[in-house]
Amino acid sequence: MTRQPDTSAASDADLDLGALYRRLHQFPELSNQEFRTAELLADAIHGCGYETTTAVGGTGVVGVLRNGDGPVVMLRADIDALPVAEKTGLAYASTERATDHTGAEVPVMHACGHDMHAACLVGAARRLARTAREWSGTLLLVFQPAEELACGARNMVEDGLFERFPVPGIVLGQHVGPLPAGMIGYGSGPLMASADSVQIVLHGRGSHGSRPEASIDPVLMAAHVVTRLQGIVSREIAASETAVVTVGRLQAGAKDNIIPDTAELGVNIRTYSEENRAHVKAAVERIVRAEAVASGAEREPEFDWDISAPVLISDPDATAATIAAFTAYFGAGRLFPIPVVTASEDVGVFGAAAGIPTVFWFFGGMNLAGRRMEDLPANHSPFFAPEIEPTLSTGVDALVVAARTWLAPAS
Numbered sequence: 001m002t003r004q005p006d007t008s009a010a011s012d013a014d015l016d017l018g019a020l021y022r023r024l025h026q027f028p029e030l031s032n033q034e035f036r037t038a039e040l041l042a043d044a045i046h047g048c049g050y051e052t053t054t055a056v057g058g059t060g061v062v063g064v065l066r067n068g069d070g071p072v073v074m075l076r077a078d079i080d081a082l083p084v085a086e087k088t089g090l091a092y093a094s095t096e097r098a099t100d101h102t103g104a105e106v107p108v109m110h111a112c113g114h115d116m117h118a119a120c121l122v123g124a125a126r127r128l129a130r131t132a133r134e135w136s137g138t139l140l141l142v143f144q145p146a147e148e149l150a151c152g153a154r155n156m157v158e159d160g161l162f163e164r165f166p167v168p169g170i171v172l173g174q175h176v177g178p179l180p181a182g183m184i185g186y187g188s189g190p191l192m193a194s195a196d197s198v199q200i201v202l203h204g205r206g207s208h209g210s211r212p213e214a215s216i217d218p219v220l221m222a223a224h225v226v227t228r229l230q231g232i233v234s235r236e237i238a239a240s241e242t243a244v245v246t247v248g249r250l251q252a253g254a255k256d257n258i259i260p261d262t263a264e265l266g267v268n269i270r271t272y273s274e275e276n277r278a279h280v281k282a283a284v285e286r287i288v289r290a291e292a293v294a295s296g297a298e299r300e301p302e303f304d305w306d307i308s309a310p311v312l313i314s315d316p317d318a319t320a321a322t323i324a325a326f327t328a329y330f331g332a333g334r335l336f337p338i339p340v341v342t343a344s345e346d347v348g349v350f351g352a353a354a355g356i357p358t359v360f361w362f363f364g365g366m367n368l369a370g371r372r373m374e375d376l377p378a379n380h381s382p383f384f385a386p387e388i389e390p391t392l393s394t395g396v397d398a399l400v401v402a403a404r405t406w407l408a409p410a411s
Contacts, residue, residue, distance in 0.1 A: 020119050024115035032149070060143060060155070062142055062161070071169045072166045072169055075173070076141075076172070078347075080152070083104075113379060116391060117174065120399060123396035135407040142156065150307045153347060170351075176365040183334055184326060187337060194344060198269075199265075201302040202221050202265070203262055203300075216298065228291065242340065245267065270343075313348060315351075363391070366386065
């Protein structure tokens with residue numbers, strides 16, 4: 001549904017962004033289920049002049065503010081939460097539960113900061129609308145669902161994001177993390193790894209636990225697979241390259257004296273080049289198939305490659321220009337370069353689809369308070385909870401400064 005601009009509502013100064021953030025945090029929604037979240041965010045930007053469309057790519061929200069001739073600049077935030085039981089003890093902690101995409105009932109928490117991203121984008125959108133006399137061009141706001149399943153950006157593109165709305169010249173995005181609040185970390189070129197996940201089913205033959213000779217044991221098969229997969233990075237990837245292979249799920253059987261028919265594994269891969277990405281994926285399948293043959297399996301293993309996100313590249317030239325603007329605004333003391341990150345983001349799908357540069361950075365959300373950096377709760381932790389300030393104001397300022405860097409000055 002598309003709603004035309006409404007400029008009758010209060011200005012951004014009248015919106016309590018802290019309250020919006022707390023509400024988003026307390027009532028999170030899983031990937032592709034962000035219905036209440038989307039409606040809340042659409043309402044927050046509609047009242048300050050944005051043409052607002054919901055249900056883009058499922059549960060995505062798009063806002064457009066046309067402000068004369070000039071570049072089209074896209075600001076993006078992700079909005080989905082994770083199946084994590086919150087342990088922060090905050091007064092606004094989530095107690096939500098939901099059914100995930102596999103049909104399992106799970107707790108729900110904004111354990112990766114997407115609630116902060118969304119609130120920051122609302123704040124930036126309202127400030128940019130209020131100061132529209134100072135710039136010229138078009139703002140494209142994208143509140144993206146399902147980042148955690150690495151399909152939300154692709155779903156929005158396939159739903160006609162760049163056919164139904166103005167095509168931007170640049171994509172700007174950010175991510176809160178376990179850095180000191182108020183600080184901004186940046187990188188240039190490959191910044192975050194590609195991500196690929198595969199669900200594997202190994203087929204054996206079940207038997208009584210006392211008669212293993214009558215079985216083809218899929219648990220033993222899976223154990224050998226897990227051990228052998230660890231050799232991919234250490235023996236097949238150059239020491240100068242970075243790759244990660246993680247077996248995050250291994251499930252088999254229901255009772256200790258029953259050898260089951262099948263075993264299941266969930267494998268996650270992170271790489272920084274298409275060459276290594278293809279090599280590691282092929283190596284996983286090669287090893288699994290070989291272990292099945294070695295075990296005498298009578299049926300081929302099954303592979304479901306269900307999650308895929310490309311390497312996130314922060315365009316070097318565009319990043320340099322944006323970071324120069326950040327330095328002028330925040331001061332050099334609040335910025336620092338960071339190494340490549342082995343986590344992943346699907347925001348790069350937008351830039352790749354439109355053939356335009358992406359600039360991405362990180363902003364801190366933690367109060368050190370005598371703690372070491374390595375002791376701070378990381379994204380996806382049940383204890384991850386950014387300090388509302390100065391995190392929120394830093395994220396809003398960064399988006400506004402970045403947008404103004406690429407918009408035209410008012411004539």
